[in-house]
Amino acid sequence: MSIKITSREKASRRNKQKIYDAALYLFEKYDFDTVTVNDICRHSKLSKGTFYHYFNSKEDLVVIGFTRGLDRYLKQHYRPSKEKSFEENYIDFIMCMFYYAESVGKSFTRRSYMAQISTQVELRIEDRLMVNIIDDLIAEGKKLKLFRFDYSDLELYTHIVGTFTGLLVKWSTDTKGIIDFEHLIKNQFLALLKI
Numbered sequence: 001m002s003i004k005i006t007s008r009e010k011a012s013r014r015n016k017q018k019i020y021d022a023a024l025y026l027f028e029k030y031d032f033d034t035v036t037v038n039d040i041c042r043h044s045k046l047s048k049g050t051f052y053h054y055f056n057s058k059e060d061l062v063v064i065g066f067t068r069g070l071d072r073y074l075k076q077h078y079r080p081s082k083e084k085s086f087e088e089n090y091i092d093f094i095m096c097m098f099y100y101a102e103s104v105g106k107s108f109t110r111r112s113y114m115a116q117i118s119t120q121v122e123l124r125i126e127d128r129l130m131v132n133i134i135d136d137l138i139a140e141g142k143k144l145k146l147f148r149f150d151y152s153d154l155e156l157y158t159h160i161v162g163t164f165t166g167l168l169v170k171w172s173t174d175t176k177g178i179i180d181f182e183h184l185i186k187n188q189f190l191a192l193l194k195i
Helices: 007-029 037-044 048-054 058-077 086-104 106-119 129-143 153-173 181-190
Strands: none
Touching: 007 037, 007 048, 007 058, 037 048, 037 058, 058 086, 058 106, 058 129, 086 106, 086 129, 086 153, 086 181, 106 153, 129 153, 153 181
16 A cells, blocks of 8 residues: 655645745844744745644644754764764764754854743654654663653653753853853763762
8 A cells, every 4th residue: 555645735844844944044144033934924825724724823833843853953963973982973063962052052042942832842853863862872871871860751851951941041141151061061060970
């Protein structure tokens, strides 16, 4: 049996992608706060009705853009190695996520987290690359008995994501630049391990 995508479904996917692409282009070119839904619709050449058929708000697009971008960045830049210790691969992963945030900038990162709170988008999505990597690291770390606390897998995941989110929010709102966030992030995540 072959599943066929109808022309209507193809058009629907194209429209959703047009809106997404237009929004990300405008967010990169202009400040998020200055871009309106009307601007996104005008740039994508689609109606507001079409926009709201696919998205609740422009905040949804920031969350999607940040998370898709992070997964793409991880796919390109995170390479766990059998020659490295668990601790090294674990820190490499955490720092790869931080380097992604640096690459998109404080403003986009900050806006993404603000949007995640206001939209309540669930980011622990099955088969999402970041989620899979964290789940694999948790499984390996537990097998090696390297985590300091006896948390369930979900508690460890929540601890890792919550700690990272908190540090990124602080980094993205830091205007003084006196904290070495790379050093702070590494040490914070090593504190979870028995080393």
